[in-house]
Amino acid sequence: MITPRPNTLSHASLQQAADWYVLLHDERPDSQVHQQWQQWLEQHGEHRDAWHYVERVSQRFGQLQQQDDSQVLRRALVQPGRSGLTRRQGLKSLLVLGAGSLVAWSAWRSTPLPRLIAGWTADFATGTGEVRETRLADGTRLWLNAGSAVDADFDSAVRLLHLHAGEVLIDTAPDTRPFFIDNRHGRLQALGTRFSVRQSDGQTGLTVFDGTVEIRTAGSRQTLRIPAGQQITFNAAGLGAVQAATGARESWTRHVLAAEGMPLGQLLDELGAFRRGHLGCNPAVAGLPVMGYFPLDDSEQSLRLLQAALPIRVQRLTDWWVSVEPGSDHK
Known part of the structure; x- marks a missing residue:
């Protein structure tokens, strides 16, 4: 990761x-x-x-x-269904390490401690390069992109997901209970929909493929309904511009990243969740539009395809530090 x-x-x-x-x-x-x-x-x-x-x-x-991330977590947390403990209960066994150990682990991963713990104890989570599909209790289908964490809190009155990190694609099942998705930038309400939500540090991206999704921002309390075929980015302070969307936004569920004029910087950010180490991009080329299909399971092949198609060069300082820089013919 x-x-x-x-x-x-x-x-x-x-x-x-x-x-x-x-x-x-x-x-x-x-x-x-x-x-x-x-x-x-x-x-x-x-x-x-x-x-x-x-x-x-x-x-x-x-x-x-x-040692893989998943091996570390399997030893640190008791998995659901084993010894009658849940992932959240399993965290208690981890806490015996002491606050100092948790802070050290958090610093090692360079992840804020509350988000780190949320990811560890989430009902559904994925690691580096992992895409997961699951079916929720109400029949809703849920896909998690790499590096994602989600909690599900369903009761007799409401269906609620908490997105802590990463990206999810949701195909909601018919139900009389309202369906909400909360994250640090706001609340989304699904109105009979298929849609994806991608959370980054600075903003959340919403793409609606079917039905309608209503946004309420966390800070400004602005609301807006986004219909099928549209996408938007927002944060706690407000809403961005509504734009046309395509089905390419859900291509990651098939382990392919489809780019239709996607900025290179954004593509590399998404590709980075499927490889370990640092994948950077020089701002001089971050805005280059990218067209094509790139395999997520082979990020090195994706980088070779990008280098062949764009005026860039892939610079490798070490196995774990890769940066995309302007090529000799970049203007």
């Missing part, structure tokens, strides 16, 4: 930090190199944050070479 980076870190600072990391670890630097690195580190607070991010990605990648 990609270690989420703070939105405040620039691509330039991250690349500089990665360059210093490679220089300090792959060579045998003398005291002058160490002094120059220290000077760079102290120039700006963003340099220190970028350096810490690179260290976390390196540590995480090294751990995952020896």
Whole structure:
């Protein structure tokens, strides 16, 4: 899984930090190199944050070479149906590690602790490169994209999903109870629908394929109904512009990323959930429109296809640090 980076870190600072990391670890630097690195580190607070991010990605990648995320979680949490314990109850056994251990684990993954715990204890969750389909108690079909976590709280009056991370595609079943999806940016109400919801740090994207979905933003309390064939992004403060949508938004359920003029930066962000380490994009090429179909199960092949079709080059500093940069013919 990609270690989420703070939105405040620039691509330039991250690349500089990665360059210093490679220089300090792959060579045998003398005291002058160490002094120059220290000077760079102290120039700006963003340099220190970028350096810490690179260290976390390196540590995480090294751990995952020896042990998969799912193996860690299986030992840390009791799975549903075993010894009569639920995932949420299983968290209690993890808490005996102490608050200090949990904070350290959270820092290692570079994930805020409340979101980390929510992901661990979610009713439905996926890891790096994993797509999961399930059927809820009411017959609703639910698909989870890679790196997603969802809780389901159904009772006699309401059907409620909590989206903690990632993306879900939902095909709601007929029922007299209303169907809601909550996340940190607002609440969605499905009105006989098939739709997808993608949550990132800064915004949530909604695409409606059938029926209608009503949005209520968390902060401004703006409301809007989005009909089939339309999509929108929003956050707690307000709503973006409504745009036309296509069926390509649900192609990830078939392990394919379909791009129909998708910005390169967005495509790489989605592709990153299917590979481990850091996958960055230079802002100079992030807006390039991409057309085509890209295999999610083979991200290296997808990167080769992108490099062949666009004026870009794929730069690999290490196995775990890859960046897409302008090519020699980029204007």
